[in-house]
Amino acid sequence: MSERIVLASDHGGLELKKELVEGLREGGYTVFDIGTHTTESTDYPDYAHQAVRGMLEGSYDRCILVCGTGVGMAMTANRHRGARAVNCSDVFTARYSRAHNDSNVLCLGGRVVGFGLAWEIVKTWLTTPFGGDKRHIRRVNKIESE
Template structure:
């Protein structure tokens, strides 16, 4: 699977570790920055990953900032993006299963590496259940067209 990654300076180290983890699992990575611990503005990187998903450059995305809150706010401004800020395995699974989330958002200052790797794997491996949930996704799209 092709996965777009983006972070700000607070999420840079975790992004790099997740990139290696995903490559070892055989996934293709589109690293959209940032590329160091130097201070950057997180909205630029959240927008890059959201656009990559919408343009078909990647199937899924992962965004990381200090708390995950800012990246969630940015990504969810894009129509068609369903970014889920998760802090544990159950929400990472349900984000995919019931909400067809296309971006996982993590807080680099909130969770540890081992949990982040497990959450990424669950997010990547869990399919969308469809059914009644698909109807709700369509409703979200209809209600947020403006």
């Protein structure tokens, strides 16, 4: 079974999200695009909350959230216990957010990164496993304890 990835964006991340949805489907992922689907102004927290709740309830394995900068989506996602969201604009951070922090929500800025870089970030994030070293497990457990 392929990994179930939910994507959501506000109007500022719509174009990048659409490109990522297409690329992920072509890559064999099971993709759920929960919106937005228009350029009308929307509120990113509405989409972030819906996507993260679905992931935490088991409907999806991981989330990719896109707004203008990625910041608002990450702040909203991290309000949920069990979500470990990273706002990412480089491949190094994508890799280590998975390997060391077991991130399960990737946030991108549609006005910050172009599709080429965003696609490399997404591929890296999706294919990098959590390292599982004792020190990283201890730290992730501390994140989840508060």
